[in-house]
Amino acid sequence: MKIYDFAFAPNPRRLRIFVAEKGLKIPMEQVDLATGKNRTPEMLAKNPAGGLPFVELDDGTHLAESVAICRYLEGLHPEPNLMGKDSREQAFIEMWNRRVELNLFAAAARAFQHTSDMFKSRIKQFPEYGATQRETVANQFKWLDAQIGNKPYIAGDRFTIADITAEVAVDFGVQAAGVPMDPALKNLARWHQSVSSRPSAKA
Amino acid sequence: MKIYDFAFAPNPRRLRIFVAEKGLKIPMEQVDLATGKNRTPEMLAKNPAGGLPFVELDDGTHLAESVAICRYLEGLHPEPNLMGKDSREQAFIEMWNRRVELNLFAAAARAFQHTSDMFKSRIKQFPEYGATQRETVANQFKWLDAQIGNKPYIAGDRFTIADITAEVAVDFGVQAAGVPMDPALKNLARWHQSVSSRPSAKA
Secondary structure, X not given: OEEEEOOOOHHHHHHHHHHHHHOOOOOEEEOOHHHOHHHOHHHHHHOOOOOOOEEEOOOOOEEEOHHHHHHHHHHHOOOOOOOOOOHHHHHHHHXXXXXXXXXXXHHXXXXXXXXXXXXXXXXOOOHHHHHHHHHHHHHHHXXXXXXXXXXXXXXXXXXXXXXXXXXXXHHHHHXXXXXXXXXXXXXXXXXXXXXXXXXXXXX | OEEEEXXXXXXXXXXXXXXXXXXXOOOEXXXXXXXXXXXXXXXXXXXXXXXXOEEEOOOOOEEEOHHHHXXXXXXXXXOOOOOOOOHHHHHHHXXXXXXXXXXXXXXXXXXXXXXXXXXXOOOOOOHHHHHHHXXXXXXXXXXXXXXXXXXXXXXXXXXXXXXXHHHHHHHHHHHOOOOOOOOXXXXXXXXXXXXXXXXXXXX
C-alpha cells in the first residue's frame, strides 16, 4: 500500500494520525496541492475527484476519501479500535465524527478558502462570506466545549476517529482560518491538550 | 425505535429511502424544520446539533446523522446489504457516498440556502456565492455522468447507500437549487431513471 499525501493539508493529516495511532508504517508520496499537482491527468486517473489523501492498494486499485481509507485500515488492523467494535458503537462514533466534520471542519475550510491568498487564483472568493464561516467556527468551538463537558474524549471514554477529526479541525480552525480558541472554553482546552500530547499529533 | 423526520428535507429523505429499501416499518414523528421546531429546547436535548433526521432507540438514547443511523440499521438488518459486506467493500461504497455527499449534495444545499427566500431570515445570504454553488452542482452532474459511465450503479454493480445519496442530491439540486439536468448527460439520465423507478424513491 502507498499513501498519496500532502504534509500541509488537513485531510492528509487525519489519515497520518490514524495510521500513527494504529502503529502502522505505510510509504507516502508527496503531491503538492498548492501547485495543483493533484489535478494532473496522471493523478486524476488515480483519484478522479482530485483530492488528497488517497491510497494505492497492492492490487493497483485506488481508494480515496480519508474516512473511507480509515475504515479499510480498521478492517485490516482492528486494534487499537478507532471506529467502533460493533454496529451500535460504530454508529455513535460516526455520529460524532460527522458532527465535527460537517459543522466545524467544513466551516473552517470555507473560512480559509474564502479569505486566504492561496485560494485567490483557485476559486471566486467571497471574503464577507468567509467572515461568517469564521463566526461559525467560533460557535462550533463553544458547541464542542459544551458537548465534551466532563468526557475525556469526543465520543465518550476512549480515543476514536472523532477525536482525530476534531483535533485536525480545531488546529486548522485556529492556524489556517484564524479563529482563536477562547481560553474560557475549559473543556475544549483540556481535551485539546490531551489529544495534542499524544505522539500521533506530530504525524 | 422512532424516527424524527421532516417530509420536505433531503437528509430525512435519505433515511426514508434506506428504510424502504430494507423493507422496514419504523414509526415517524414530523418535526417542522421550516419553522425551527428542530431547535426547541426539547428537541435540542435529544439532538444538540439540531438537524434532522435523528432516531430514538428503544432504550431512550438518541442517534443522529443520516449515515450513522443507516449504519446502525445495517447492523440490525444486514439484508439487503446497502453499505458493503466486508471492510474493503464498505470502504469503496463509503468513498462513493462521500464523494457525492461532499462535492454534489453539499454544494446543492449551499446553493439553495444562499438563494432561497426560506433562508432569508435564517442565515446571512450571499446570492452571488449561491450562484457559484449552482455552477458547482452543474459541474458535479457532468462529473457524475462520466464516473457512472456504463456502470448500473454509483459504486458498481448493485444498488447501495451511494445511490441513495446521489438520488437525493440530484433531485435536490434540480428541484431546490434550480440546476437542470442536461439531457446530454446520458449516463446520469439512465441511472436517475433507474433509481427513480424503484418503489423506495417515493419514500
